[in-house]
Amino acid sequence: MNTKVWKVDNFGDNLINNPQIVDAAHFLQENEVVALPTETVYGLGGNAESDTAVEKIFAAKGRPSDNPLIIHIANREQLLGFVREIPENAVMLMDKFWPGPLTIIFKKKEGILSDKATAGLDTVGVRMPDHPVALALLEKCGLPIAAPSANSSGKPSPTHAEHVMEDLNGKIAGVLDGGPTGVGVESTVVDCTEGVPVILRPGGVTKEQLENVVGEVRIDPALVDEASQPKSPGMKYKHYAPNAPLFLVAGGMGFLQGLADEKRREGLRVGVLTTEENAAKYDADIVVSCGRRSELETVAADLYDTLRRFNSVGVDIIFSEMFPSDGVGHAIMNRLLKAAGNKVISE
Ligand code: AMP
Ligand code: MG
Numbered sequence: 214m215n216t217k218v219w220k221v222d223n224f225g226d227n228l229i230n231n232p233q234i235v236d237a238a239h240f241l242q243e244n245e246v247v248a249l250p251t252e253t254v255y256g257l258g259g260n261a262e263s264d265t266a267v268e269k270i271f272a273a274k275g276r277p278s279d280n281p282l283i284i285h286i287a288n289r290e291q292l293l294g295f296v297r298e299i300p301e302n303a304v305m306l307m308d309k310f311w312p313g314p315l316t317i318i319f320k321k322k323e324g325i326l327s328d329k330a331t332a333g334l335d336t337v338g339v340r341m342p343d344h345p346v347a348l349a350l351l352e353k354c355g356l357p358i359a360a361p362s363a364n365s366s367g368k369p370s371p372t373h374a375e376h377v378m379e380d381l382n383g384k385i386a387g388v389l390d391g392g393p394t395g396v397g398v399e400s401t402v403v404d405c406t407e408g409v410p411v412i413l414r415p416g417g418v419t420k421e422q423l424e425n426v427v428g429e430v431r432i433d434p435a436l437v438d439e440a441s442q443p444k445s446p447g448m449k450y451k452h453y454a455p456n457a458p459l460f461l462v463a464g465g466m467g468f469l470q471g472l473a474d475e476k477r478r479e480g481l482r483v484g485v486l487t488t489e490e491n492a493a494k495y496d497a498d499i500v501v502s503c504g505r506r507s508e509l510e511t512v513a514a515d516l517y518d519t520l521r522r523f524n525s526v527g528v529d530i531i532f533s534e535m536f537p538s539d540g541v542g543h544a545i546m547n548r549l550l551k552a553a554g555n556k557v558i559s560e
Pocket of ligand 1: 280281282283318331334336337338360361362399402413414444445446447448
């Protein structure tokens with residue numbers, strides 16, 4: 214399949230009639246799948262009402278079929294079409310965070326969305342993305358769009374259209390290239406079906422931000438305790454992994470440098486993941502600086518590109534600094550631990 218690249222670099226008025234967006238919307242209406250920029254990462258969109266379209270998403274990504282997709286909408290009227298009820302907590306969260314990086318789990322109306330999109334669950338995760346290209350495309354096609362991250366399953370999520378092409382060229386109808394995404398980590402997933410909201414996946418909206426709006430917010434025990442069964446099926450899978458084994462290092466810079474030296478003496482090509490503050494202080498085959506530790510938002514924005522960069526230079530082993538787990542650091546550490554398969558070396 215020839216994968217089209219539609220470049221959209223002018224986000225001005227009347228985006229809904231931009232010829233690239235009109236073309237991409239047409240493909241969605243024909244149940245083809247197209248990648249689109251959102252404010253978190255690039256998504257791989259398909260008609261959420263069509264089994265055919267949803268099957269194409271799972272096939273292109275190689276995604277396990279029990280991992281449900283998030284449904285993307287342009288306005289709240291669409292939501293009423295496929296959810297059974299909208300609890301008060303959810304209304305407050307939508308008022309504050311939509312459009313934005315917050316996915317809310319609702320009880321699903323039967324018989325409207327493809328059961329494959331929701332992996333047979335009686336609930337559905339929904340969000341309204343805060344990106345002009347995504348919103349224009351959703352508005353134009355008029356369909357609820359199922360869209361997981363537009364990467365091969367298991368790889369780091371795509372934050373540039375080039376990452377999408379690396380993984381999915383030839384497997385999807387097209388990609389709308391709207392430049393790099395902003396937040397850089399996926400949406401926060403919050404379950405509002407059972408009273409107190411529960412965070413199932415940390416992401417672009419922090420626990421503190423949610424609490425400011427709805428008061429008490431819980432965290433799914435599976436996010437802190439490996440032994441519990443996650444309520445979000447996707448959280449059990451390996452994710453975000455670079456090709457070389459990645460180890461998180463809980464210790465000082467000297468300790469990390471010592472680990473790097475030891476592996477280089479063994480003849481391995483060693484990569485170090487750090488931030489701008491410390492990059493010049495390490496000695497390794499490649500030192501990649503991922504944003505600034507003093508502003509964790511910049512680390513989130515660069516994280517997946519950094520992980521992919523180690524693949525393009527080719528290393529045998531990667532050692533990474535760790536980050537504080539508060540605010541957006543919660544999402545950063547969640548993704549890094551998954552990328553590392555939970556391998557942590559402590560001083
Ligand atoms: P991705 O599409 O890669 O951003 O992953 C979507 C995430 O949302 C996965 O971790 C899913 O398990 C989670 N998710 C989607 N729908 C539901 C749902 N109905 N209940 C719980 N988690 C969900
Ligand atoms: Mg994903």
